[in-house]
Amino acid sequence: MAEPQIAYAQDEYGRPFIVVREQGKKTRAQGIQALKNHISAARTVAQIVRTSLGPRGLDKILISPDGDIQVTNDGATIMQNMELENQIARLMVQLSSSQDDEIGDGTTGVVVLAGALLEQSESLLDRGIHPIRIADGFERACTVAVQALEKVADRVEFSLGAGNQEELLKTAKTSLGSKIVSKASDLFARIAVDSVLSVADLERKDVDFELIKVDGKVGGSLEDTTLVKGVVIDKDFSHPQMPREVRDAKIAILTCPFEPPRPKTKHKLDINSVEEYKKLQEYEKKTFEDMIRRVKECGANLVICQWGFDDEANHLLLQHDLPAVRWVGGPEIELIAIATNGRIVPRFEDLSPDKLGTAGLVKEVGFGTTRDKMLIIEECANPRAVTVFVRGSNKMIIDEAKRALHDAICVVRNLVRDNRVVYGGGAAEIVGSIAVAKAADEIATLEQYAMRAFASALDAIPLALAENSGYSPIETLAEVKSRQVNEGDPKLGIDCMGSGDNDMKRCRVFDPMVSKRQQLLLATQLVRAVLKIDDVIEQHNVDGE
Structure with missing residues (x-):
């Protein structure tokens, strides 16, 4: 009896096609489960950079496929070098890049804030609140928080004269406080201020970055860094x-x-x-x-x-x-x-x-x-073209110094555009949290739950700062928050450097108003985008393998 003939599908070279049973090993997530998958991916990314927040934040070591090593705590650099497959995690990278391109500073904070907002939205989804109602509540809360920051913002007066730039230097030093180059922060802050004011058009409130070149060469120490006119x-x-x-x-x-x-x-x-x-x-x-x-x-x-x-x-x-x-x-x-x-x-x-x-x-x-x-x-x-010539003991130090200097230059540029500052150390976020929680009590609709969740998410920044500084996070936040409410002092924040003073104005810790506002707006926009994604997601089900 002849054996049955088996027909194979073949390509043009006579080789049989290999049929892989992939479709049987995929599951489809829809509705709330799909949203939770998105939120889980975004939270994972936020947790990675959370420990790098603040002056006591930890550095990350990044190893490229060809063995190059980077040590940095710059949020944008960490995010760009992460190899992520999940699309929502990639959205977090784009969020960080947007903050870096438009503002140049606050890249870690915006990712941590977006992660906290998504974490809060997950608990609201479990309570049966529709994603669009959550997003509407977040946007309403964001408006309240920005208005609260504008009320407490201080104006920084400065001019091209050397004696009227103290506030600019303080803000630049705040940006440099969390970097490897913090030991030379006085020098780098002065270089950042001088370079920006050399190319700035104060009448138009514009800074041409093309005229500032940052170059570096291995050798010497960070203190040998100079500004060349x-x-x-x-x-x-x-x-x-x-x-x-x-x-x-x-x-x-x-x-x-x-x-x-x-x-x-x-x-x-x-x-x-x-x-x-x-x-x-x-x-x-x-x-x-x-x-x-x-x-x-x-x-x-x-x-x-x-x-x-x-x-x-x-x-x-x-x-x-x-x-x-x-x-x-x-x-x-x-x-x-x-x-x-x-x-x-x-x-x-x-x-x-x-x-x-x-x-x-x-x-x-x-x-x-x-x-x-x-x-x-x-x-x-x-005479407006300037070059910052960075020196350092090795390539890693020079690269990190360039990134730190870029952040400081962007901070000073932002103050030329809009000279309002809010207070760092989590003080601005606590102000926004208190204002949003108070506004939520006056709203009768379902958005009040989302607004209270937004207020809780704002607390994630001072909580992370306290945790990274070695304090008890909840206890430290509760103390500073109660003092802000009772004393009505928006300058109180987390004492990250252990100076014994919670007044961020006396500690000279400032953030540009445009940076904080952009953080809130970008994080809220990203969360709305994620909550609106209710499409079918296909994932490999490895359990059956």
Whole structure:
């Protein structure tokens, strides 16, 4: 008896298709269960960064797939480097990125707040309250909290004069207090304030971040970090016999290479005799000299070139007393053009005196035991361009210092835009919590439950600060909250540094009003988005495997 023939589905190479029984191992979550799955994922992410909140917050060590190590407690950096598969967890990453892009500070706090709001909404779902009613209540509470913060906010008065910047320095130091660079917070706060005020337009209340460049090099200590009123580029003069400095520099900024034009065909040039080779050599030399003549005729005494040039061109530049810098990257070229009021020239034929950049001094400096060389362009035609030159013992320290400096610069930028501040240490959140709880008592509709949950969620920030500082969280929060209610003092917060004083104004702990408002708005918007997701979610059911 012949055995039955089995037909296989085959691809074009005759290989059988492998059919995997995946569909049988998937479950579908709908309704409340789907929402709880979302909330659980978001809470997990919030718990990870919760321990990094505040001046006593813990750092995280991040190891990339290729073995690079980062040690940081910057919320945005931690979130961006987490490999997350759950879509709601990725939403939390985008929430942190939004806060970082728009405000630049408060990235950890906004994630912790969003996690607390979702945690509170889970208990409301268990009580049978509809997700949309919860979201409406949260938005109503958010409005009340923002209004309460606007009532207690103080204005910070400052000017370009050195004696009227104390409040800006205090706010910048608050931002730096939780970072690795906190031991040099006085220096970094001063650098952040000076760099922002150098490029700020106080009439328009605008800060052009493009004019602030943060560069770093391994070597030295954090205290060696300096602010340069100009541009620093990690290059040196192309020939060791060129002068180390050029005064009253007229700079030709070129994006064309110092070399003869090449034929744009695939044909090759065969040289069969010494005479032909000498002709080619003479042509190249003549071309180089013609290029140098064009640069000299337009009045330039320094060339900055995006591309390289060979030894012959380099030697001719030295012979004609024309210092040059080669292989300068695109962003640096643009910054030099902005700082020196020069024009980027793509062809030698376009060179003219009006396209040259001007600077009072261009000098090559060496530092460190290896005598690394860098170029500093100072006394530029546009005095608003500045560079922060960060030093540190290793790459990890420099990277973290750059992130800390970015946060501090963003905080000062926010105060230029809106000079109102609220008090840190959880004081602002406690003010909002008290105001929302009071408003909830005056509402008869179902939203009152969501508003009370919002007030409880606001307490998560001071609770985390107290916990990370080694205090008893509930006891510490209860004491500070009761004092705020009884004394009516919105400046009372968690004494994270153990100074013995809960008055955040005396402790010099400030947060920009725009940062706190953005945290509340973004967290509330994210929670509404999550609560509205009631679609079918497919998950692998590993129990049956």
